[in-house]
Amino acid sequence: MGHDLATRAELVKLAQALGTTTEEIAFLAELPHTTIRRVRERAVATLYDEHRAAFQRVAMIARLLPTAVNVRIALRAFTPLLAARIASEMTPDRAAELANRMPVEYLAQACVHLDPRRAAPLVHRVQPHRIVAVVMELIGQGDFVTLGRLLDTATESIVRDVTATASTEALLQIGFYAESDEQLTRVVALLPPARLRGIVRDALAGPPELQAAGLALADRLTDDDLRGRLTEYAAEADDDTLTSLLHTAIDEGALAELLTAVTAMSEQAQLRMLTLPALNEPHILGHLVRAVEKHKLWPRIAPLVSLMDDDLRRRIAAAAEGRTNFR
Secondary structure: OOOOHHHHHHHHHHHHHHOOOOOOOHHHHHOOHHHHHHHHHHHHHHHHHOOHHHHHHHHHHHHHOOHHHHHHHHHHHOOHHHHHHHHOOOOHHHHHHHHOOOOHHHHHHHHOOOOOOOHHHHHOOOOHHHHHHHHHHHHHHOOHHHHHHHHHHOOHHHHHHHHHHOOHHHHHHHHHOOOOHHHHHHHHHOOOHHHHHHHHHHHHHOOHHHHHHHHHHHHHOOOHHHHHHHHHHHHOOOHHHHHHHHHHHHHOOOHHHHHHHHHOOOHHHHHHHHOOHHHHOHHHHHHHHHHHHHOOOHHHHHHHHOOOOHHHHHHHHHHHOOOOOOO
């Protein structure tokens, strides 16, 4: 289906930041996802810094008025966009004081427009139960891009409260759009084993979009041991489920993520993956070899070679040399 998962996520995030569609910026898909991210960060900085002086003046006026008056003015005169821009220029304590008195639906809409560079101090001062309510409201709206951006501001208690009630689909989608690999890893590490196992099971049983999000999650983890735990849970699935995951990885441009997951498995699980009947199909091997070459993964998967039988090694060597006619 085109480009790799990281590029796809960055295009969606850039489109939302610019108020456009991914189709309108599809020409950027040929760039590395890290470059698209830099474009987005600079665009966001430009958009939020424009007219900043005007919002600072409004914030200064609001500082002189009682909280109850400010809340009434905001709800009657300001859209959530304007309220978010003004809140970004207030002191975190003052902005949180107002946020704690506003309707959850209004706050959820405002979060979409909150300056990501100034969000954390404000979010950390809002009452935790209201934060959880806003998160659930955004999940209900399907705004996983905003939630992925705000994940960097999440405290341990917020993570525990949200993950206890949110669906697997929501958690995987939030992770797909998360900004920081390190924070994403910290969040996943907080989940109890039973919840992690359930997320892996639900992802494997879900539609291709959910399977791809699961692969992206495992790939982004900065803790190899944690990635290994997730991949071991995945290896417990039956052959049909794992074959479905392989086909999803091909269709969704996620073979690099799948191969990374396999390298994190135990030797027993790796042996099982290497004996999947689907690997007897020449076009499947063709896709795998091309992914390894494109992403320069030969050194990483080299240990797998010793686990292969002679026939699979010969067929992979032939594929790498271009002697197999892939369909």
